[in-house]
Amino acid sequence: MADLPEPTIERLLQLTRVLDNCGAAVVTSAEIETRTGWSSHTIRKDISYLDGDFSTGSGYDVAALGSAVRSALGLDIKRKCCVVGLGRLGSAYLNFPAFADEGFELVAGFDSSVNRVEILRSPVPLYPAFKMGEVIVRFGIEMALLCVPAASAQAAADRLAAAGIKGIVNFAPIALELPPGISVRNVYVVDELRAISARIPIRKKENP
């Protein structure tokens, strides 16, 4: 399996959700088209990058296809995560159950306030920020949820990068500067609103 085109990765990720929620045991590429809006050509091409045989003769075997996608994307690998910044958002994620269901193991939380680290009750161990590098290496943590305020986000990201983190989910509304090889995904609701806003046609009919 050569490596997949970026857009294909993004579609396959979404495809797992479609398969999980589709109910039936078999789906055709045409059905996926109506559910997602991607053309059936694109979907078949995407699936053709995977190795394995999922065709039943009249559609794809949902279970087989699902596990092939997960395996191709490395979603069957358990990965260790941490939360950096234990404010309102960060401390909420400490108790978020869905992570475990999807193969992500939350193993540490960090905050620059030693006081907060000591007081907060949490199902995962908490550490003061200066232990970040050491703990990440020791546990083999690969991903971080970066929940600190915008002003300290870049500094925290630098420390994560130095500790060898592989990916960061960034909740701060700034563009992080990081060395290549580290994946960043920005999660900021206002940016999503802006992205939608940018796609609303200006004074034009939708079907020109």
Place this chain on the structure above:
Amino acid sequence: MADLPEPTIERLLQLTRVLDNCGAAVVTSAEIETRTGWSSHTIRKDISYLDGDFSTGSGYDVAALGSAVRSALGLDIKRKCCVVGLGRLGSAYLNFPAFADEGFELVAGFDSSVNRVEILRSPVPLYPAFKMGEVIVRFGIEMALLCVPAASAQAAADRLAAAGIKGIVNFAPIALELPPGISVRNVYVVDELRAISARIPIRKKENP
């Protein structure tokens, strides 16, 4: 100004953040390259789609470029939004101040529980879900934050679509089916972790 390529839109959206946080009055495309990782060629091309003259001879005028980008993307237009589903997440957004700063006006909240609508204190008016269509049309609401549980997300999205909504930020972990012309942006942290996971190379050095 012809319409912009999709990838260019996405980059320009991020570019506004870079410009806001860059401090200086002038930036070169090379500086933007180090801050974002996009090649200076790409950046110059993106900017060349805009009309106006931002070059000072030694870099771009940050303020002028910023406002040109915002205008090209329609970010200078005030847009009305609503929150659908007033659980923990939805009710948090009712009080989120950053929306207004960025030109988004939150004008309504909806929930299927009439009880919750009556009890919840909120700076914006709340309505029972059955009034959704009417209120959206009356106020000219263009965008919705969809914060209902996964099981009811599709039904709620259908009602939003019927009311003529232009875009939806979807917090439910399902792929919504909607007619063309409506922008959807999915926000689900586990999906971001999966996206990162899919990009962590499997047992390979990063510099092969």
Place this chain on the structure above:
DNA sequence: CCATGTGAATGCGTTCACAGCC
């Protein structure tokens, strides 16, 4: 001289069309 701006070339992802298979 340095940095932008832009037609032209390149390369990659999507679309097509048809062969293969149930």
Place this chain on the structure above:
DNA sequence: GGCTGTGAACGCATTCACATGG
């Protein structure tokens, strides 16, 4: 017959290279 699978054609975005302007 219907659906998948895939080399080939196409089209769009990125990259290049050089002309232009401060």
